[in-house]
Amino acid sequence: MSHASPTVTAVRGPHEATGFFRTYLYATDHKMIARQYLLLGLIMAVVGGYLSYAMRWQLAWPDTEVPGFGFVGPETYNVLVTNHGTIMVFFVAMPILLGSFGNFLIPLMIGARDMAFPRLNALSFWLLALGSAVVLVSFLVPGGAASAGWTGYPPLSAKAEYTGVDWGLTLWLLAHAIEFAAFLLGGVNFLTTIVTMRAPGLGFGRLPLIIWQQATAAILFLLSVGPLIAGAIMLLMDRIVGTGFFLPERGGEPLLWQHLFWFFGHPEVYVVLLPALGAVLEIFPVFSRKPIFGYTLVVWATIVAGALSFIVWAHHMFVSGMDPRLAMPFSITTILISVPFALAVFAMIASLYRGSIAFELPMLWALAFLAMFTTGGLTGIFLGSAPSDIYLNGTYFVVAHFHYTLISAVIFGGYAGIYYWFPKMFGRMLGTRLGQLHFWSTLVSFNVVFFPLHWIGIAGMVRRIANPLQYDMIAPHQWINVVSTVALFGLVASQLVFFVNFFVSQLRGRPAPANPWEATTLEWTTPSPPPHGNWGEALPVVGRGPYEYSVPGATRDWLPQRTGAAAAEARP
Template structure:
């Protein structure tokens, strides 16, 4: 995979030189790039599992109580399980590894000119704890009574006692999987943050750090400080299940709402944990493919900081009608709607970055623009849900489903595919196929919208989430054909990913060799070889300028790499 590039390693007395065994190179690697690939492949594999759950659910919603090919009839208990697992897998086991872990691991050290993460072994440990968590989650499908069926939010009392669902091991394994995952990403977060703070190349001041790194670090921060209460909450939920305590059981003096608060205290920052890395990739791609400096670098960084700060005090907008004190609704509604301001700034700055550019719609740029176009819809429909009054009607309907798919899907898949294509040459040393990339984009873009746009209508018509059989509801009869349309679109959307798989694996092995800087970009990762060797840079990079100096008026070339010495200093003053 890495050609004949061996990783130079060998400060261990027992293991003195670099012609290393397969197991150290590909399995227990401490190289941040290999760990990034491990996360990427694990995440993409989980995406297949997630897609399969989506397929089964959509089949049941379009053709209730008929046998889904390859599975059979989706009964109500299985449907609840699928709903739960789809959410859990897509958010925690696709979004988190692909965007947070794989991207942060790959991009942060390269962009800041570091040789590796500052704690490489902690990094490896973090991946293997994540694998343990994946194993836990997948194992939960095969235990008696099946996987958890309490919704991906796992609201107790439903999830706190076996008597309500008949599921014990499924729930326990679900909690364990989440706990392990959080442990894994906490280790990862410590690593990203410490690397970002300690290992930047000479001259790479905070005002010259590429936006991708800033936003990835922001995502880690959002995760880092919000996950603790949920870990505590998860411990309590676990004890409710296994030790018979009653933290969330009112008959034992507990408080079910406590879990919702702890969950959403994490849950809302979690949205940004997944969203910011997607945005990070897009922010890196837009200037490269429009050959123009990103508009308002400082503004964006500060907007992100404000959004992060606000993200910790908006959580209760998920709980407007949860039975919490209604007087809390308005303060949270105000913070929620206010959080749209920093994101509006970021979006408008991105739009302004297009103005006056020289835009080339290569595959990464297509995905980036696709991200913008679709995420806008997700962001705008969020206003309906953030306003407490309109939330009364929309909460818990398919409108919410459509809304968060319009935020998560662009972030995870549009942002993810943008990142994968953009850094593909750097990651694998080969170019992807432009033609297949474009086919894949248009298939995904069109059928993504065909899948989720009608769901807004179905939702506003009163279809509620997580119902196993819409044919029970008189009010939903009018949406029968629309549901079939959505389902068929979803099938094509899933099938369209085959194009990506072909492109991905074909290009890894057969794609044309990539040069070091195929997109003529400025940031430091493009000054390393493609793919970079273990240790990344042959000489310590020195940074002389900001990351987005494209199309400078007084230069013939339309880009200036960050590490290119200025003419006056070319003789080596630094």
């Protein structure tokens, strides 16, 4: 089955990690670090999901005791909103989509033995773990956790008196500074690995698309986070030292924070989206047995979208009191950025067209991503243009919009990737029965949770209010909140199905062959799971592009990127 031979043990290169400490704690193997990121992301997802449960309960049945949480009320509600948002974006989406997928796939897909800086890689992960710990600790300090919204706008966030939260908010800022440092170092590692460690024959034009997307995401993060770190330093100075950078009464500029925040904030949504898009782009050719439509087009769409993402940020600020002269240019760039994404979506649809589609689990998640992401993208057009945004800004329409885009990335794209690469990562197949249950229940309950929120948003329910019944205009629509919350119970329950499946399959799943999906990219030519050093004695040599399916005249419908005997042996 695999190309492993007895001589593999004599491989030159890093020594196999031995002992509990080297294997699990001070691990430098990219595959172990990827698993660590995945586990950390899933743990934090439980925390973030728990917060959303308490939040939705409060919205459906305001000011009643939440089972398993307690009384919420306005102050705690602010804590829930703030921490649900930041935990899900920074401690769930990024660890899973960048940390785990990036670390696992980059060396395997480019034919390297590890990342460029393995110890730095371990440092990145443990910094992230530290940041997660600081976030969790911030719930326990006197005054409670941060409650100034996930955007942390000053002046509200600049003084402890304004929110009543002193150390909680400072720790929250600190945790995110640590998280930024972790992913900065991680991004440096990703980019260096991709630039310098590709296998012989693997030019940029032969890179699997997800590598392009991971690289673009890393660049976006690297180049956008600096101004926000600068802003965070200034905000910390305001809180701790007593400066007045963002305090109007001291001559400061609160609006400056919004600019610095969203200069990062908008590229950040693509940092999360692009790796998920990449995972889906990997999956479509495999399960429709067709090459991707327009490889070069998708690469350029990714690069152009990445470049444009730096000049759209003020569309988050149309009602912030910023100079109205900025609204027009930023509306235009925002509408413009839908062009490359539309191209990518069309390329995906064209890749499916007349393919022999196999509805395996990864493909189901990928198709759901396509549908849900398109829905979220369409509502984005309403929000990107200033006139309609002025009405919709800050309502549940926005909440529905970004959950459709971000959940399609993190949940649908993320699960697509997890179901697809699980056999390679853990050496066993993920159970399909529970997998089917998980997929269908998630798809249905997700839509029932979030689609009605568009309506209640248009009806005028704004974000971050703890008790919708206080407002006469929303009270008649309260049934929407109840429906959404009840559906959330279903959404949470379906994730429990996944957790059971995930852990049981790791122990009892069917052993995975090297290439269960008959895919072409390099990672499928190693055993599942790949050994330390990935490739045995010789590095792989790449002979062709990544998506050579159904090539006319070939003896089978897929031609692996890797040339030589190992590629042929890897047939299931």
